[in-house]
Amino acid sequence: MILTSLLYIDPGSGSILFQALIAGLVGFIAFIKLYWKKIVKLFSFKKHDDSN
């Protein structure tokens, strides 16, 4: 099957280049954010425990 078709929106060539550049960076940020949330959750759980 031929997948290539005419694009009916302008994706912006600069935007496509930009996607390639930021992909690694945003992946790293998402990774940090996920672990940061886990750490915050861990401490908030401990705090709840202490109050009991």
Added chain:
Amino acid sequence: MTPTDFEPEYSSYKDADGFVFYENNKVYRKINPSFLPKYEWLKSRGIYENLLQQKLLIPFTEVLTNKGVCLETTIVPIITYPYEWCFEQLKQAALLQLQLMDCCLKQGAILKDATPFNIQFYNNKACFIDLLSIEPYEEGTPWNGYKQFCEMFLAPLILSAYLPGNWNKSLAVQLEGIPLKQAAAALPFKASFNSLSLIHIISHSKFSSKGSSSQIKKISKDKIFSILNHLKSGIEDLTAFDKKSNWTSYENQMPYTAEELQLKKQSVENWLSGKQYDTVLDIGANHDVYAKLFHGKAKQVIAIDNDSTVIDNLCKKSADITYSFIPLHIDITMVSPALGLNLKERKSFFERVQPDMTIALALVHHLFHSRNIPLDRMAELFKTCSKDLIIEFISEEDEQFQKIRNINNHLAYDKTSFEKAFSLYFSINSVVEIKAGKRYLYYMTLKQSTV
């Protein structure tokens, strides 16, 4: 409302793969021959089935008509546009778009565009309606809708998160989205400390007009997933800048005693008894107390208010409402006009919404004093809304009236003038005095001569 004769949807002209048309009060999406192999491939991979199971896509059935293979789609009773949505609604739509992208990519498909006009609120939930936006994914293909997503979803959301006001409204004058350079220039400096705005708006704006197609490299699927995940987690954390307004606590400070409030609710209930409406328009809705009275009496209730924070709160509640309830950020004196190509691409509010009952409680005195609208013009406004009308008149003696009184407005304003102005178009069926000498509730019906 859909036409009985064949009529193509005017706004459906951009996609070469098919178009929407109406026939015999049904909505169809014609698949052009060029897209048929792709459609069959997507169907064979179970992609549509999977998205339908997750309730992300509008339900549809494949039918063979005299126009070839078409998809008959479930009718969305009320079409709404992103410039009528509050912050929460655009946020829900953006998260749906990202979820769809994620689901599609995992199954070897992708969305070829990213516009909130492809999303509608159906059963109080955001639902994707443009079935032909989904196409097979070719490994290495970049996300072509990324820039469009940033301009049409992300820019208004981030601007509404960092600045006062509902920036979704700017999509009415910029139907193709807020240009990234414009969004980046409007954002305050502190937005640079949020990776969502720093990367996808501010830095992206420096690149959006640069580069040539020869520089385009292949982008792996994993990289697109990284971008999607970052956008998703950032958007989930966004909250509207405006969190409180003069009207967000109105429910707790209503100027009625418990008995008066009960009388007001009971009067509305009595008038609705034995009635069945298609669409009810609640103007200046504020909260859902009165909209709830229409449960079982109306197929859908549209609650409009000119306070975006109030609509945000209603939107958060609507997920728990068991009937079709659509809150919209609309000022009744400035409803959405016809817009776009030849003024036919985006229909006006009253072309899409034809209520058979309008309810306007504690609104007349605001229209009179805050907007200087004379009573006869006000009656003309309600005449265009619906056949049935429940409306409250608040007299000059009322404490709330005194608070908003505009001393420069010398137009006639009393119960007799109100009744005279509305009697021109409406028959007054019933009047109930809710608060002695101060507040009156009317049930009116449009006169046959004015229909």
